[in-house]
Amino acid sequence: MNMVELRHISKRFGPVQALADVSILLEGGQTHVLLGENGAGKTTLMRILYGMMRPDRGTIWIDNKEVQFKHNRDAIACGIGMVHQHFMLVENMTVYENIAVGFEDEKGLALDKHKMLHKITCLAEKLRFSIDPLAMVRDLTVGEKQRIEILKTIYRHSKIIILDEPTAVLTPQEAEVLFDMIQILKEQGTSIVMITHKLKECLKIADRISVMRDGRMVAANMENKDLTPQELARQMVGRNIPLNDTRRSQVISEEIAVKVENLNYTVGGKKVLDNIHFHIAKGEILGVVGVEGNGQRELQEVLSGNLQPDTMELQLYGERVRGDTRAMIDRGIALVPEDRLSAGLVPSLDICENVVLGYHRAGKFATGFGLLRLKQWKQFAREAMEQFAVKASSIHVPIGSLSGGNQQKVILARVLSRKPRFAIFAQPTRGVDIGAIHNIHSRIFEYRDMGSAALVISADLDEVRALADHLIVMYEGKIVADGKSDDFTELELGMLMLSGRREKEGF
Ligand SMILES: Nc1ncnc2c1ncn2[C@@H]1O[C@H](COP(=O)(O)OP(=O)(O)O)[C@@H](O)[C@H]1O
Numbered sequence: 001m002n003m004v005e006l007r008h009i010s011k012r013f014g015p016v017q018a019l020a021d022v023s024i025l026l027e028g029g030q031t032h033v034l035l036g037e038n039g040a041g042k043t044t045l046m047r048i049l050y051g052m053m054r055p056d057r058g059t060i061w062i063d064n065k066e067v068q069f070k071h072n073r074d075a076i077a078c079g080i081g082m083v084h085q086h087f088m089l090v091e092n093m094t095v096y097e098n099i100a101v102g103f104e105d106e107k108g109l110a111l112d113k114h115k116m117l118h119k120i121t122c123l124a125e126k127l128r129f130s131i132d133p134l135a136m137v138r139d140l141t142v143g144e145k146q147r148i149e150i151l152k153t154i155y156r157h158s159k160i161i162i163l164d165e166p167t168a169v170l171t172p173q174e175a176e177v178l179f180d181m182i183q184i185l186k187e188q189g190t191s192i193v194m195i196t197h198k199l200k201e202c203l204k205i206a207d208r209i210s211v212m213r214d215g216r217m218v219a220a221n222m223e224n225k226d227l228t229p230q231e232l233a234r235q236m237v238g239r240n241i242p243l244n245d246t247r248r249s250q251v252i253s254e255e256i257a258v259k260v261e262n263l264n265y266t267v268g269g270k271k272v273l274d275n276i277h278f279h280i281a282k283g284e285i286l287g288v289v290g291v292e293g294n295g296q297r298e299l300q301e302v303l304s305g306n307l308q309p310d311t312m313e314l315q316l317y318g319e320r321v322r323g324d325t326r327a328m329i330d331r332g333i334a335l336v337p338e339d340r341l342s343a344g345l346v347p348s349l350d351i352c353e354n355v356v357l358g359y360h361r362a363g364k365f366a367t368g369f370g371l372l373r374l375k376q377w378k379q380f381a382r383e384a385m386e387q388f389a390v391k392a393s394s395i396h397v398p399i400g401s402l403s404g405g406n407q408q409k410v411i412l413a414r415v416l417s418r419k420p421r422f423a424i425f426a427q428p429t430r431g432v433d434i435g436a437i438h439n440i441h442s443r444i445f446e447y448r449d450m451g452s453a454a455l456v457i458s459a460d461l462d463e464v465r466a467l468a469d470h471l472i473v474m475y476e477g478k479i480v481a482d483g484k485s486d487d488f489t490e491l492e493l494g495m496l497m498l499s500g501r502r503e504k505e506g507f
């Protein structure tokens, strides 16, 4: 197979035009990245190529011959394989059963278990990893399961493998392993189509890049040279957006807003937070850098009153603060939580209700009589929606139907419009579209520029570096480095995150 082409594909789901006249050319021996924000139509387009869906209009061509796929069996027979975002493995079966069962093209092979096991081991070796074909799928890590899915497509002689957002479920280290495997596959003559919305990885591995937006192909088959992240972001979003816009504080004051000392928290004899101490000035953003699981989550929970530490002295503008979540909110500490749906929002309630959630007993919403209060709620929600650029048709739309970015803006609106004296932002843009990321970062900068103090905790190193004036690095519950953001290089921070040291041992 040298060439796969989708021509003028359209597909509608009820009122949603998921694809409108989309064409793409996939040449053999290449890694082609299909880039676009959530809902752009990437998965739908590739499901059509994989024979899982029929287009309303448009045609599929392989080596200049038109093909008709009525079922994904037809696509598989033409050498097309797909690894879905949610794996389709049977957890309670072995690796070899998942790979081989249901694929009986070679006479007898499917029945000859010994040969089958041998073939799987050989295929894995070719991709330079080892796997026990008799292992149960449920015992594998996410990365291993993904490799089994890829192996399965190879076993079925795929010449072109579609990977739908393969890095979404992986750690950065596992993603590197995947990228190496993609390289090996390419060297062996397999073409890859990788769907993603991440610019960095797109530029890293693509030979060709196609960008989709709102069901249309914005730019197809671009060569990955001379392309910048800025240019790709503009195509994805449809307007210019600065990436990792860095604005250092011009308003840092001498006055200490937040002071944390002697913070210790132990779980089962293990120190999760080990003598943590820092301070944040008025008008300053402090960033917490670290590989997830090094105490950041506990830090955010302690500071927002959700978790009681063994010891801590917390001062806000010179006053001692202690107590539970209620007490913390009353003293002006606010948390923009990491898990929007479980800790922040109620999906079935509308925007208006979510905006006032958690504050409805306080301040102007608690006084007055029913009707008046309701009117104030609505007015407040409308203003917040406008100020935070929440995209929705009205304040009565259930929050669960909004995109991740818009949900996050509702939370920011709720938290920041109360003008807290100290705000904690935990993973503020996780799962958020890049257009919304810029908006959220701007709101955080504005909050700081009013002279407030902020703590930003994020697993995204680029994000923390862009936002924070000052950084602390956490490693195994301790602060292992502390300094101005601009005084650290990316490499230094990487080293500190991974080893707790600034340089490799022996240097
Ligand atoms: N099976 C479906 N039924 C109804 N709407 C769908 C279905 N699949 C996708 N859509 C809609 O089509 C649009 C494109 O979705 P999708 O192809 O999943 O985008 P992407 O993969 O780029 O995030 C979205 O608005 C989505 O809600």
Ligand SMILES: [Mg+2]
Pocket (backbone or CB within 6 Å): 042, 043, 044, 164
């Ligand atoms: Mg998708």
